[in-house]
Amino acid sequence: MRHQYVNGVWSPSASGEWIDVVNPATEEPFERVPAGSPDDVESAVAAARAAFTGWADTAPGERGKILATAAELIRARSDRIARTITTDMGAPYAMALKVQTLMPAGVLASYAQLAETYDFDGEPVGNSRVVREPAGVVGAITPWNYPLHQIVCKVAPALAAGCTVVLKPSEIAPMAAYAFAEILHEAGLPPGVFNMVCGRGPVVGEAVAAHPGVDMVSFTGSTRAGRRVAALAAETVKRVALELGGKSATLILPDADLAAAVKVGVAGAFINSGQTCSALTRMIVHRDSYDEVVGMAVEAAARQTVGDPLDEGTRLGPLVSATQRERVIRYINRGEEEGARLVAGGTERPFDVGYHVLPTVFAGVAPGMTIEQEEIFGPVLSIIPYTRVDEAVEIANGTPYGLSGAVWAGSRERAVEVARRLRTGQVAINGGRFNPMAPFGGYKHSGIGRELGTYGLEEYLELKALHL
Structure with a gap:
């Protein structure tokens, strides 16, 4: 059985329970992942909070170098990751390779570049200077349909911005998330900057969204679940980004x-x-x-x-x-x-x-x-x-x-x-x-906020006015 990734270490879930991961083409289980608990979330948030100041103070260019290394590792392992995604959620291999694996590698590389080129020091406005700072600890809750791409669309801009992350991947198709966590570890990301807690949405997802130590929650999934995430986040007045349903x-x-x-x-x-x-x-x-x-x-x-x-x-x-x-x-x-x-x-x-x-x-x-x-x-x-x-x-x-x-x-x-x-x-x-590189997101019940490119990066930044 797989473990949780918290503070740079793989460790068993506090729950001691598991979830079978089923290959949808064969209808047979092929892996087990933890059915995480609120205690796992507590540990992950504590690690992310402890790591935040050091990561936020890391030069953006250095953050970008780690992301660039991770992007190259995804490309180098693209065949293996694509086959993992195919087994995990059923996407045909060619699509899993091109769209589900190589596209997120490109998105990750784009945030590596943005970390180096974006003007975090901002611009003058009258007698003030407007600067941009990381939002804090980000809870990222991602779906099963694009199990690597949706993770990268949240984790990459959050890390580039200087935030630390607690990821809750889909328990239905979680194996790409495990491959990504291994890659970030190998790329040299400091302990606690990225943490992953696997489990069910009503348990782990809700614990992340409600946790007072999480400053922002970014969720992709159904509109019904998005309403629940937003309601829980509102109790602690945290920032929310929602990428929800469509009928295009x-x-x-x-x-x-x-x-x-x-x-x-x-x-x-x-x-x-x-x-x-x-x-x-x-x-x-x-x-x-x-x-x-x-x-x-x-x-x-x-x-x-x-x-x-x-x-x-x-x-x-x-x-x-x-x-x-x-x-x-x-x-x-x-x-x-x-x-x-x-x-x-x-x-x-x-x-x-x-x-x-x-x-x-x-x-x-x-x-x-x-x-x-x-x-x-x-x-x-x-x-x-x-x-x-x-x-x-x-x-x-x-x-x-x-x-x-x-x-x-x-x-x-x-x-x-x-x-x-x-x-x-x-x-x-x-x-x-x-x-x-263009903004992705919707009007009405399709969500709040945007992903990808500069627009996605700015979701994870706070504005501060320095009056001079």
């Missing part, structure tokens, strides 16, 4: 390149088997093109090969757990019950073993249907018709979420014009690539 839309204007829009939109809906908060799970299409787009989407879904995530031809691996598969199946059934038309996929199990769900497409979806409003977190795409562009924008903005989106039009200028009307944190224009 691909909005296709009548003059768009339909073939490109549908191909990219379907891929954006099904990436990571739909287990992505920014997945493009709604496709909003003009009525004149609707039937054509539905047919194209069905053909594109058929190319999303479901299978063993270690097989080279697999595009969709299993969902992370039996619970997650059951949740998605309930939504598919609900879609049919409410009158949506199932045109691809469905509830049939493609294999006897593994938590797989077929890539599923619904046509005839109306605004307000459950599958159009709620985050499913599985490979389910809803296609919704519109008549006027104003109506399309209203539909796109008509959910409680506002995390991501996409707009396709005959010209970039027209696409940007419509994208500016969407109440969402980022919009891809005619297939624009994801930029890991």
Whole structure:
């Protein structure tokens, strides 16, 4: 069984209990991790507080060197880490390597550079100088769907800013977190600067969020859990960053390149088997093109090969757990019950073993249907018709979420014009690539704050005015 990482040492959990980690492709346990306790959190927070002053006083360039070393170690071990992620949560190996491993290595390297170049000493404002200082001890609570990337998106900027960290990774897919902790240790991070306590959210996560010795909590997960984290954090008036759910839309204007829009939109809906908060799970299409787009989407879904995530031809691996598969199946059934038309996929199990769900497409979806409003977190795409562009924008903005989106039009200028009307944190224009230096986060129930780049770094900094 694995241990907790506290004050630079691997040690058993105070609880003496464990959690089985299950391979979602085989449905068999392959590792055990601690079911941590509040006592483990207490020890980790104490270590982080003791290490804070020394780390905050460390020159930013020196902090950056350690992060750069860690980034190189991730790259050097990328094959092993990617296979760990595939076994842990089911992402196909090629995706686990490129998106789940090498992208976070790049994000980590970007914060190594920012630590050296960011102006922490600030700027003059009248007779004052505004400086930026680390927020303190950060509690980072991360999910299972991008088990390394989401950790790096929190831990890297926090460390670059001079904060110390207590990480609570997902107990469902925790093994990438263990690989990352080993890398930070090997990179020379001082004891107590980074600590990791594995366990269940209602026990360890809530203890982190509520602890008076934690100055800031950064959480990624469901909106429901985010509300709970924010409520607990409010009791001690700590800073909160929340990256929560989404119900993002691909909005296709009548003059768009339909073939490109549908191909990219379907891929954006099904990436990571739909287990992505920014997945493009709604496709909003003009009525004149609707039937054509539905047919194209069905053909594109058929190319999303479901299978063993270690097989080279697999595009969709299993969902992370039996619970997650059951949740998605309930939504598919609900879609049919409410009158949506199932045109691809469905509830049939493609294999006897593994938590797989077929890539599923619904046509005839109306605004307000459950599958159009709620985050499913599985490979389910809803296609919704519109008549006027104003109506399309209203539909796109008509959910409680506002995390991501996409707009396709005959010209970039027209696409940007419509994208500016969407109440969402980022919009891809005619297939624009994801930029890991741009701010990532959402409006409305999709969260508070931003991750990545300078914008992510500044979440972990306090502003101080020196009146001269």
